Amino acid sequence: MSPPRKIIHVDMDAFYASVEQRDDPSLRGRPVVVAWRGMRSVVCAASYEARRFGVRSAMPAVRAERLCPEAVFVPPDFTRYRAVSRQVREIFARHTALIEPLSLDEAYLDVTADTSGLGSATATAEAIRAAIRAELQLTASAGVAPNKFLAKLASDWRKPDGLFVIRPDSAAAVIASQPVGRIPGVGQVMQRRLETRGYHRIGDLAAADVTELVQHFGRYGRRLHELALGIDDHPVKPDRPVQSVSSEDTFAEDLPLEALEPAIRALAAKTWRGRGKTARVPRTVVLKLKTADFRIISRHLTPERPPDSADALAAYALSLRLRVGLPSETRYRLVGVGLTQFTDADDARVQADLFLA
Structure with missing residues (x-):
């Protein structure tokens, strides 16, 4: 093994x-x-x-x-937060190339191979935290563990400015007393469902019958049982390809649908810039709306030719207003413009050629 x-x-x-x-x-x-x-x-x-x-x-x-x-x-x-986040990433890169960012302020690092020669993952985590403090005058908390799930739990153990280590031979025992809501992905609704059936602590899930968990929660039930035992085989995935990008804005006052064009154009430009330097091509345009009574709706369009500019994205997003289908007197408090289903450029050209065949 x-x-x-x-x-x-x-x-x-x-x-x-x-x-x-x-x-x-x-x-x-x-x-x-x-x-x-x-x-x-x-x-x-x-x-x-x-x-x-x-x-x-x-x-x-x-x-x-x-x-x-x-x-x-x-x-x-x-803009400033992204610049600082890049500085933090540069510190990570001194210790490993296996970096999986989750957001501007957190990331997973695989340091199984001791490329920095510090001798242990704990020493590496300490070195990273010390560099962030000395060079950026900021603090970071870190968790060290044999997998991503446990490492994320551990990083929250001694916040702020703390370090916690979960070792392989004691993982299940260490996390057993934690509430089920500490499991990533278990939101308030799922937590209530679990607690209704008597699963209040992670240890309750570890001791549960897997068949029963699957019966009540589907495949996610099996996943919950594995996590409760400290099992997570998902590897750190560096430089994950872009899957989606979006921007949204909440208005100072509710607006009718026909008044949203300036906001949609501005958000389309912001979303287009948010693609960064990726060569991947977005296939689907998304228009998101939130009504005055907080109802969220979205409309999607996968055009024959993907948008190739902010103006093209805006045109597609504006066309989606015709598909909203709500009464004309409806007022909206929020609008968003997004791009999803990014594919490699070669795949996008093949799909476009199929449309024209």
């Missing part, structure tokens, strides 16, 4: 808020909320000082302001 993998999950601490506090000394030690003010805004990030008041990411900004009247609201600067 091959030896266990050595996986590190690095998670930057309150990343957006920490960057703001680093770059503006007047914000240090104060409750910082990264968000635009307003009824429609949501929190992008909150400093640990703000979290003590119950402020959390994705919370409505007005609620955050009620919870923490002294909070300092800072509008997000994603």
Whole structure:
């Protein structure tokens, strides 16, 4: 049998808020909320000082302001956050080429091969955290484990600015007392379903009958049982190909469908830029809408010729308004434009030729 993998999950601490506090000394030690003010805004990030008041990411900004009247609201600067994220990635790359980013502020690293010569995954994680602190004046938490699932659990164990190691021979015992909601992918709805059937802790799932789990939760039941036993065979996948990219905007006031064209054009341009330098071709255009009563709808179009510019993307997205099918008096609070089903350029040309055959 091959030896266990050595996986590190690095998670930057309150990343957006920490960057703001680093770059503006007047914000240090104060409750910082990264968000635009307003009824429609949501929190992008909150400093640990703000979290003590119950402020959390994705919370409505007005609620955050009620919870923490002294909070300092800072509008997000994603260009700056992306630049810092690239600096963090450069530090990772000194230790391994096997890096799988999950977002701007977290990533998996496979350090099974000790290319940096530090002798252990734990030493490598410590070196990465020390470099982030010394070079970027930021802190990161890390988890070290034999697989991705356990490493992600471990990185949250001693936040902020902490390190936790889960060893292969004690994994199941270490995680047994954790609530099932700590399992990645188990949201509030699934957590309630699990708890209704008596599965409150990860150890409850480990001790459960697999057949019963599959009966109630399908194939996901088997996956839950494996994770509860500390089993996860998914490898770190560096440089994952682009699968989708999108942008969306929430309006200050609800708008009718015919008034959305300026926003759709602006979002199409932003989404097109968001493709980056990928040579992969997007096959499907998505228009997302949220009505004034919070109903979310989406419409998709896979054209014969994929969009080759922001203007072409905008034209396709605008055409999708004809497929919305809601009453004309409907008002919308949010619109989004996306691209999905990216394929290699050669595959896209073959598909286009088939349409024309």
